[in-house]
Amino acid sequence: MGKLYVVATPIGNLKDITLRALEVLQSVNIIAAEDTRQTLKLLNHYGISGKKLISYHNYNEKEISEKLINILKTEDVALVSDAGTPCISDPGYRVVKKARESSIEVVPIPGPFAAAVALSASGLPSDKFLFVGFLPNKERERETDLGEYIDLGFTFILYESPKRVLKTLNLLNKLNPDADVVVAKELTKIHESFIFGKPIEIVNFFENNLEKLKGEFVILVYPKKEKNIDIEEILKEAKNLKKEGKKTKEIAFLLSNKYGLPKNLIYEKIKNLEI
Ligand code: SAM
Numbered sequence: 001m002g003k004l005y006v007v008a009t010p011i012g013n014l015k016d017i018t019l020r021a022l023e024v025l026q027s028v029n030i031i032a033a034e035d036t037r038q039t040l041k042l043l044n045h046y047g048i049s050g051k052k053l054i055s056y057h058n059y060n061e062k063e064i065s066e067k068l069i070n071i072l073k074t075e076d077v078a079l080v081s082d083a084g085t086p087c088i089s090d091p092g093y094r095v096v097k098k099a100r101e102s103s104i105e106v107v108p109i110p111g112p113f114a115a116a117v118a119l120s121a122s123g124l125p126s127d128k129f130l131f132v133g134f135l136p137n138k139e140r141e142r143e144t145d146l147g148e149y150i151d152l153g154f155t156f157i158l159y160e161s162p163k164r165v166l167k168t169l170n171l172l173n174k175l176n177p178d179a180d181v182v183v184a185k186e187l188t189k190i191h192e193s194f195i196f197g198k199p200i201e202i203v204n205f206f207e208n209n210l211e212k213l214k215g216e217f218v219i220l221v222y223p224k225k226e227k228n229i230d231i232e233e234i235l236k237e238a239k240n241l242k243k244e245g246k247k248t249k250e251i252a253f254l255l256s257n258k259y260g261l262p263k264n265l266i267y268e269k270i271k272n273l274e275i
Helices: 019-027 036-045 061-072 093-101 114-120 139-152 165-175 199-208 231-243 248-259 263-270
Strands: 003-007 030-033 052-055 077-079 105-109 129-134 155-160 180-185 193-197 217-222
Touching (some): 003 019, 003 093, 019 105, 030 036, 030 061, 093 105, 114 155, 114 180, 139 165, 165 199, 165 217, 180 199, 193 199, 231 248, 248 263
Parallel strands (some): 030 052, 030 077, 129 155
Antiparallel strands (some): 155 217, 180 193, 180 217
């Protein structure tokens, strides 16, 4: 049995390849690649030659996966995409799934992943995040999905084509004008840049610099929603808890957890509350 190596490749700068990735690409005879011309550029750059490249796209994935599984019964195969990590907004999932089902060993060779590269340098909260990838094409679905991600309240990451960057930023402005947004452009390449601001500020920036709407983009969003706080409701609840015999400190703790507000703030509001 061969092994299926899932090999991450650079997202721009060809130096961003690991020693292990080069070792694997050198050792296998067969490389399943998305666009064989793109992969050849990488192989040529590193002086790797004599490989059989099999073209593997979203539209021939089913048929080629079967072919690859047959090959894997006797020898190793490396799977690469045009850039970054295969299977992430890229083809590969089917062959990995089939390999798993056929008890073929799958070995990840980690490397660049544009979303993580962008997040690491964005300055947005990164303790918890959602990777979305490309939004759907249909307007209504895009809006519904974006609304859901905004409601989650933590950073989410979109991939976007240059044609749709402005559209997406305008939609963000409509749904969450206070969000903190970072547009990461052309990561690891000569024209790498990060644009920061509220959605409308970034819209204005691109509208004044239309020539900058070229290249590859990651959009990172940290949603911000004004909490609709009903202070009367909080005081009513605090009164009831006091009637139950709870201490002011405990009530402040309970309500701060419930409403996501600072404990001290609630304490100040309820400390002189008469029951
Ligand atoms: N598999 C890749 C990965 O690991 O990130 C993603 C491939 S997906 C088809 C291509 C999208 O990834 C682009 O449209 C862009 O949103 C993002 N992307 C890839 N390379 C990038 C780069 N150098 N700078 C900014 N975004 C990039």
